[in-house]
Amino acid sequence: MNSITLHTKALVKMLIARAEDGVQMSEVFLVACGGSLVDLYPAKFFLGSESRLLRTDLYTANEFVHAVPKVLGERSVVILCSHSGITPEIVEAVKVAKAAGSLTVSLTHNKSSDIAAFSDYNVVYEWGDESSVQNNPMAITLALCLEILQYSEGYVNYHKFQEALLKIDDVVAAARNKVGSRVLTFAETYQNEKMFYILSSGASYGHAYGFAICSLMEMQWLHASAIHSGEFFHGPFEVTDKKTNFILLVNEGRTRPLDERVIAFLKNYAKNYVVIDAKELGIGVLPESVVEFFNPVLFYSVLCDYREALANIRNHPLETRRYMGKVEY
Secondary structure, three states: OOOHHHHHHHHHHHHHHEEEEEEOOOOEEEEEEEHHHHHHHHHHHHHHHHHHEEEEEEEEEEHHOOOOOOOOOOOOEEEEEEEOOHHHHHHHHHHHHHHOEEEEEEEEOOOOHHHHHHHHHEEOOOOOOOOOOHHOOHHHHHHHHHHHHHOOOOOOOOHHHHHHHHHHHHHHHHHHHHOOHHHHHHHHHHHHOEEEEEEEEHHHHHHHHHHHHHHHHHHHOOOEEOOOOOHHHHHHHHHHOOOOOOEEOOOOOHHHHHHHHHHHHHHHHOOEEEEEEEOOOOOOHOOOOOOHHHHHHHHHHHHHHHHHHHHHHOOOOOOOOOOOOOOOO
8 A cells, every 4th residue: 555545545534534523524724824735725726616515615724813714613624734844833723623623634844843733643754856746745745635625525537546646757857857848948048137037827726826925935046926827818917028937837737828818928029038838848648637736746846857957047946945944024
């Protein structure tokens, strides 16, 4: 039994136990901060798209603590993620969920995390270049939410989704190999730029946001903003000119036309833009019925190579911080 199966079986066992006590789950809250919140976004999009019965919402942890959803209670599944497992806002959030009687599942890379003490089930996930993408938090959360959906109401593409989970590591490895020279060209071209707009749609909008706030703002001290491809033409496109920098994450799946519309506009009115296309990078080998939910898993791994190349040429290590963990905030 692989680790992801171990986690999903444990979750189903807890759902069954609650049902036997007369409690059927009716909502799923996904709670985290920063990059960990980004890891939960695809699961939020998946449940919001595919479930007919479950309420699903995504919360940054401190808002979850200070503006507690009134529906939070014993019928709620709360999935929380913190890489360190000691982020104060997340520790408070899991305490709030636990006090409300919710079923709490935490994900962390820290085997001695604080959040585990307040969780009904704790996942310690893999991390780093040698880890399996399938055993990283984004894919694990997708797998957990797949089981919640299947148990709660059934899911017609359940087996297709499982097939995609098994294939995603090979897809990501091939894509990273394909962009090997492209990331160097990107870094060489954009090393002196100070502002980027990141666009995407569907399950990948969360990662457009994540690349902006984590990879560029936090790790490179560059100005960046995420724009949903569907919203680009409702205001943001007015900043477009030959000097403005855009990075567009193009999805495979139902929202692809939104991204393609942006490409068509940029070809006419912009000059400095980078297109990273999941379809061109090979994600189409996954089942068509579920492929859209795996775009961000591919984009995350590929964009790690883009940001590393940029950090290297700028001589600005990804770990460099001036505030985080260094001053009171």
